[in-house]
Amino acid sequence: MTYDDDNIFAKILREEIPSSRVYEDDDTLVFMDIMPRADGHCLVIPKTPCRNILDASEAQLAAVMRTAQKVARAVMVAFDATGVTVQQFNEADGGQEVFHLHFHILPRHADVSLRPPGKMGDMAAIQAHGDQIRGALGR
Ligand code: AMP
Numbered sequence: 097m098t099y100d101d102d103n104i105f106a107k108i109l110r111e112e113i114p115s116s117r118v119y120e121d122d123d124t125l126v127f128m129d130i131m132p133r134a135d136g137h138c139l140v141i142p143k144t145p146c147r148n149i150l151d152a153s154e155a156q157l158a159a160v161m162r163t164a165q166k167v168a169r170a171v172m173v174a175f176d177a178t179g180v181t182v183q184q185f186n187e188a189d190g191g192q193e194v195f196h197l198h199f200h201i202l203p204r205h206a207d208v209s210l211r212p213p214g215k216m217g218d219m220a221a222i223q224a225h226g227d228q229i230r231g232a233l234g235r
Contacts, residue, residue: 105196123159
């Protein structure tokens with residue numbers, strides 16, 4: 097399996113399509129998922145190409161996990177969450193739809209189920225949730 101430079105997250109990295117960015121450093125980018133399964137659902141990706149954990153380098157994995165921890169801690173604060181789910185899929189049969197490595201960060205609350213996948217969110221609400229995460233990261 098080879099990396100496709102035209103996948104949607106590669107286009108987001110090149111700013112060819114818009115995204116609601118909440119954090120970036122030299123190696124990683126975090127932006128809001130447009131079909132959020134929980135308020136504050138965001139995605140952590142490496143800035144360099146790889147499909148998933150099967151072809152990622154140790155450096156890519158380390159960078160992405162460092163950022164995932166930072167953002168997981170931030171969403172706990174931003175949404176007064178009582179838990180956080182970190183989700184990651186590999187290849188189509190593993191549930192992956194976009195073939196650039198990404199980790200889902202999903203703030204969780206007691207007795208609140210994840211919403212079903214594949215449903216477009218309200219962009220104003222997604223923007224507002226991104227602002228909340230940016231605020232918590234800035235504290
Ligand atoms: P998966 O590859 O199964 O982990 O799912 C890909 C995720 O990317 C889904 O949660 C989608 O809602 C999300 N997604 C797809 N296109 C975009 C986009 N343009 N901006 C933000 N998130 C996206």
